[in-house]
Structures are given as structure tokens and as C-alpha cells.
Amino acid sequence: MRELADITPVKWDNGKIAWINQTRLPWEEEWKVSESIEELASAIESLEIRGAPAIGVAAAYGIALSAANQSEAGSMKDNVLACYGRLRKTRPTAVNLFWALDRMLSKFRSLEASDAPAVEIREKLLKEAMAIHSEDIGANKQMGRYGNGLIKDGDTILTHCNAGALATGGWGTSYGIIRTAWQSGKDIRVIATHTAPLYQGARLTMWELKRDGIPAKLITDNMAAYAMKDENVSMVLLGADRILLNGTVANKIGTYGLAILAKHHKIPFYVAAPTSTIDPKGRKIPIEQRKPDEVRNILGKLQITVRDADVLNPAFDITPSRLVSAIITEKGIATKPYMESLAAMK
Amino acid sequence: MRELADITPVKWDNGKIAWINQTRLPWEEEWKVSESIEELASAIESLEIRGAPAIGVAAAYGIALSAANQSEAGSMKDNVLACYGRLRKTRPTAVNLFWALDRMLSKFRSLEASDAPAVEIREKLLKEAMAIHSEDIGANKQMGRYGNGLIKDGDTILTHCNAGALATGGWGTSYGIIRTAWQSGKDIRVIATHTAPLYQGARLTMWELKRDGIPAKLITDNMAAYAMKDENVSMVLLGADRILLNGTVANKIGTYGLAILAKHHKIPFYVAAPTSTIDPKGRKIPIEQRKPDEVRNILGKLQITVRDADVLNPAFDITPSRLVSAIITEKGIATKPYMESLAAMK
Numbered sequence: 001m002r003e004l005a006d007i008t009p010v011k012w013d014n015g016k017i018a019w020i021n022q023t024r025l026p027w028e029e030e031w032k033v034s035e036s037i038e039e040l041a042s043a044i045e046s047l048e049i050r051g052a053p054a055i056g057v058a059a060a061y062g063i064a065l066s067a068a069n070q071s072e073a074g075s076m077k078d079n080v081l082a083c084y085g086r087l088r089k090t091r092p093t094a095v096n097l098f099w100a101l102d103r104m105l106s107k108f109r110s111l112e113a114s115d116a117p118a119v120e121i122r123e124k125l126l127k128e129a130m131a132i133h134s135e136d137i138g139a140n141k142q143m144g145r146y147g148n149g150l151i152k153d154g155d156t157i158l159t160h161c162n163a164g165a166l167a168t169g170g171w172g173t174s175y176g177i178i179r180t181a182w183q184s185g186k187d188i189r190v191i192a193t194h195t196a197p198l199y200q201g202a203r204l205t206m207w208e209l210k211r212d213g214i215p216a217k218l219i220t221d222n223m224a225a226y227a228m229k230d231e232n233v234s235m236v237l238l239g240a241d242r243i244l245l246n247g248t249v250a251n252k253i254g255t256y257g258l259a260i261l262a263k264h265h266k267i268p269f270y271v272a273a274p275t276s277t278i279d280p281k282g283r284k285i286p287i288e289q290r291k292p293d294e295v296r297n298i299l300g301k302l303q304i305t306v307r308d309a310d311v312l313n314p315a316f317d318i319t320p321s322r323l324v325s326a327i328i329t330e331k332g333i334a335t336k337p338y339m340e341s342l343a344a345m346k
Numbered sequence: 347m348r349e350l351a352d353i354t355p356v357k358w359d360n361g362k363i364a365w366i367n368q369t370r371l372p373w374e375e376e377w378k379v380s381e382s383i384e385e386l387a388s389a390i391e392s393l394e395i396r397g398a399p400a401i402g403v404a405a406a407y408g409i410a411l412s413a414a415n416q417s418e419a420g421s422m423k424d425n426v427l428a429c430y431g432r433l434r435k436t437r438p439t440a441v442n443l444f445w446a447l448d449r450m451l452s453k454f455r456s457l458e459a460s461d462a463p464a465v466e467i468r469e470k471l472l473k474e475a476m477a478i479h480s481e482d483i484g485a486n487k488q489m490g491r492y493g494n495g496l497i498k499d500g501d502t503i504l505t506h507c508n509a510g511a512l513a514t515g516g517w518g519t520s521y522g523i524i525r526t527a528w529q530s531g532k533d534i535r536v537i538a539t540h541t542a543p544l545y546q547g548a549r550l551t552m553w554e555l556k557r558d559g560i561p562a563k564l565i566t567d568n569m570a571a572y573a574m575k576d577e578n579v580s581m582v583l584l585g586a587d588r589i590l591l592n593g594t595v596a597n598k599i600g601t602y603g604l605a606i607l608a609k610h611h612k613i614p615f616y617v618a619a620p621t622s623t624i625d626p627k628g629r630k631i632p633i634e635q636r637k638p639d640e641v642r643n644i645l646g647k648l649q650i651t652v653r654d655a656d657v658l659n660p661a662f663d664i665t666p667s668r669l670v671s672a673i674i675t676e677k678g679i680a681t682k683p684y685m686e687s688l689a690a691m692k
Contacts (some may be wrong), residue, residue: 196566204654230660253572296564
């Protein structure tokens, strides 16, 4: 088995939460440690912690932290509810955030209803957050095994944004599949997109690929069609921030375009995500519109257009299910009709 | 008639060639003046002068300059041939370069054959270069009138890279059509792509749009599909670096992907270029592969990935004619079958 790097982007650290500041990658590996819910919320908003599953894990630790900050049951409840309310407001699109917060809150409510003492509530909430974290890694690895069945020796896999260890509890969703395939000895290569405007593909996925030693080429976002035609791309494989039961996928801006390009080139288009990404009730997905400066000023460092240029800046787009060849989860590979295959997994 | 800005990117300046350094836009308007063919060639290679028609105009002035540098006929010929050879090697894809150089060389040869005195050869070569320049502007304006017929009041036009005044003798090909439509009073708006890795859309097209006062929004390259679906794009309109008689179009990397996305959304995909862009003999178009650092290090100023990342960096891609709704030239609008419509124009 080939060796892979060990990357855990969010951790419980002795009564505090620790995270690698992803806005500083690939330039430096800066770890932050905090016991402030406001700092954690800001870290999620500013993308120091990003990736739908990683946000879910961080939010779960946040609830555990909000309970641990107080020894009295009364103000513990206030703290937990305030933390729940604050973290819910950080990012609108990824559903894992709401899923993890709701799971933690319902754990809190059942402990409270059973008149558990404060010390037990704190312990069990932390245990629940750690379970969310380790279940996420377990789900990723299971997804990796299922997804690996779709990958052949010699394949070229085009991926977008970062759905790697950094985006999750520590293994990766779509990139976790790539890791599993590589670890199992398949000689694959990856083509990673820049992923403007925040360059998670260039900054984060290329950083992970280099640490893992997997052969990879970086392209600008507008080279994807060229790569599909001239670089023998075998499949597009990427993550998701929210999936509706009918198979509609919300993911990083650019995903929808890649799905159309894949269809045109008759290349399979695979989405990998844990079932916590599936929104069982949703019908419409809110798209986060981020600040104009992200499009004008690259990573806050390099102005590339005229001052005050009008811009569009949707962080995500919506890919209709008809363009999605399969959805890989920890419970298996869902295919059309998704309304049946995804419902069976949820 | 609405007012537009006056932009001439390459000029004959009293025995020298002057150009605006496009690598410094939009940060500063730096003009360079030179009488060195080597400096001119470097300026084309480093994209200080860029855009297929503008390169053609610059090359024509280059030949005139190489003749003017010498008073004796013998070494004038050496100089002209050396200049011709050097400039041919600057960029491989745009055909206007070769077209302009060949036209200048054949003018030189006919003057030489007629035993014209050196002073007359110099004068007539300069006149020929100036004719190439003014014919380009005239062709652009004529193209603008034809193309304007395809634009309706209220249209949203998605464009890519820069095919504006800066890319031409001074009016613009695809952007010249947008200018003509705006000047004629139509209320249009433009969506311009970043155009990584050199950001000509963000840096140059947005700069021209602002100077002209035309409403515009900037997007990252991966937002094009989103814009087509959610921002009511009426058409894609862009330039070309080389067009084969069968309608195959070589243009800035990303063009091919936009053509596929336009087809998927049933949006017309228009290419605008002077007939000097048509390659009457070509069957295969060489694609310039540029330095890896352009993809790793944005505009040489901001490293966005791991050191020594492997990259792809094709400067152009090839769009097959079946994805091209029409080709707008100064001689009219060519539609399928292009083998007939383009041949009639050439």
C-alpha cells in the first residue's frame, strides 16, 4: 500500500478547537487554537475552515465548546443555543452545517430532558462531536472504497475545488476516492482546476496532491474543455455542498459548467459526498453571493481589474441531476432515478 | 450618437513605433517608443502588444522600420528579411501576423523588382503599413455595422478575453461590434470573463468598457455557465486568432468551452474577425504552449499553488465550426456551410 499524508484540518485540542488556517495555504501551515465561538464563526465565514463536511465537524465541536465553557446548566443552555444560532448564520449553502448543528442540539435536548448533570452533558456533547468527526472520516473511507470501483488503472481524473482531507474530517470525499485509488496501487493522474475566485484547487488540492505524491497537473478554469478533448480525461470527480433527493447538486461555482462539458465529451461526471450532504426536505438551494472584491482582487492581494468594477460572485452553482452520472456516498453508489436511490440511503 | 473613448494601441511615431504596454494595464498607461526590431519582437512575445490584428499592424510597421533604418538598398534588403524572419517567430497561432508580414514583403519585392530608389521603397513601405493599419480600423467598423444587426436593445452579451481597440488597429472586432451597438443607442450590457491566466478580460476589456461607459459585469471564467442560465445572456460574442476555411476557430483558451456551454443553453455563439484572420490554406492550427509560471504565479506577482506544480498552459483552443453560429467579418456575416461562405469572402 502506498503511503499518504496525514491531514486533519479541525481538531478538539484539550478544551479548545484547533484548525489549520486554509486561507494561508499553500504559503504557510498556520494553526489557530481558540475557545471563542465568535472566533470559530469568523473562521468559517472567512474560509479559514471550509469544505462542507469540515464545517459540519467544526460546528459540532463548537456546540461542545459552548457547553464546556460553563459549569451551570442554566447558562449552559443559553450558551448552546447562542452558539447554535451564531454558527447557523455563517454559511447558507452547505447542508452539513445544519445537519451537524441539529444533531448536536438534539443530543443536548435529550440529555437535558433526562436531567443529566452538567458534567455529563459536557462529556456526552464532546463525545457526540467526536463521533461526528470520526464518522465523517469513516464515511469518507467507505466512499473511497465504493468510488475506487469506478476508477481504472491509467485513468486521468479531472477535479474541481478542494474536496480533500482539508474539506472534511480528514480523508476527503471526491479526493478521498482518488487517495484510495492511488493507495491501492492504481496509476492515475489528476487534473486540478484553479477554482477562481478563491483558488482552492490551486492552493489546497495541489498542496494535498503534492503531499500525497499523486501525479497532477494544474489548469486554469477555462482549460477544462481543452483538457477533456486533448488530455484524455476519463472522468470528472468532485464533491458537493448540498444534494437534493432528486439528485440536484449544489457545489462550488464552475461545477455546473464542468458537468455540461463532460456530457459534451461523453465523460462520466461523478459527485462524491457523505449522506449528511443530502437535504431530505429541500426543494430550492440558497446560493451564497460573496463580496465583489473576491473577483476584483485576487486573494485580497492582486487587483486585476478597474476599480469598482461591477461583478457577479456566486460561491456555488446548481447542477441538474440529468447531468450527474452517479453520486458516490458511504452507503453505496446512487444512480438514476435519484429520487429512489438517494431516498434509500437517507 | 453616444461618445466612445479613442484608443490606438500601436502607432507610427516620427520614424519610430509607439505602443501602449498592455501588460501594465489597468494599473498604468505606459507608452513605449522604439526603433529596435528586437524590442518590437520582444514586446509581441511578452504580450505588451497583443491581439491578432494589433500584432499584424505592429509587424507591418516593423517592416517599414527595418527599411527606414538603412539608406542603402543592399543592406535594406538584409534588414527587411531579418526583420521578417524575426517577427515571424514571435507568436505561432495568430495568422494576421503572417498575413501582414507577407503583404509587406511582397510590397518590398515588387518595389525592388521595379528598381525603385531606396527613399521611395522606404516611403511606400510605410504607406503600405499605414494602409494595413487604417484598413484594419475600417474593417472593424464595417464588421461593427454588420454585427450590430444581430444585437437587440436590452441584450446581454458575454465576451471573453479582449478583442477590443487594444487588440486591433484601434476599434475592436467583437468588442467593436459592442461599441457600434452602444454608439447606435442600444441599451446593452456586457458580461466579461476574467480570462485566466493572463486576465485580458479583467484587465483590458473591463478597462475599455469603463472608458466607453458601457455597463458591464466581470465574472471568473468558471461562472460562465451560471451566467448563461441565471443572467439572461443573449449571445456569446468574441474574436479569433485564426479561422480555417471550414469555419474552425482558434481563439483564446476557454473559447471552446464557452461554445459548448452556449450550445447547451441554446444561446448563439458569434465569432468576429477581419478576413485577414482567415487562413485559406491551413488544415491544422499550431497551439502555442506558454510558460508554466503563468498558471502558477498570477501575472508574475502572486504565487497561488505549490512550487514547481506541473501545469498545462495552452494559450488557445480550437472550436469546431459546428459550434459556431456565425462568423462576422468586414465583408458580411458568414454562416454554414462555411466552406462556401468564407471562401466567397477570402
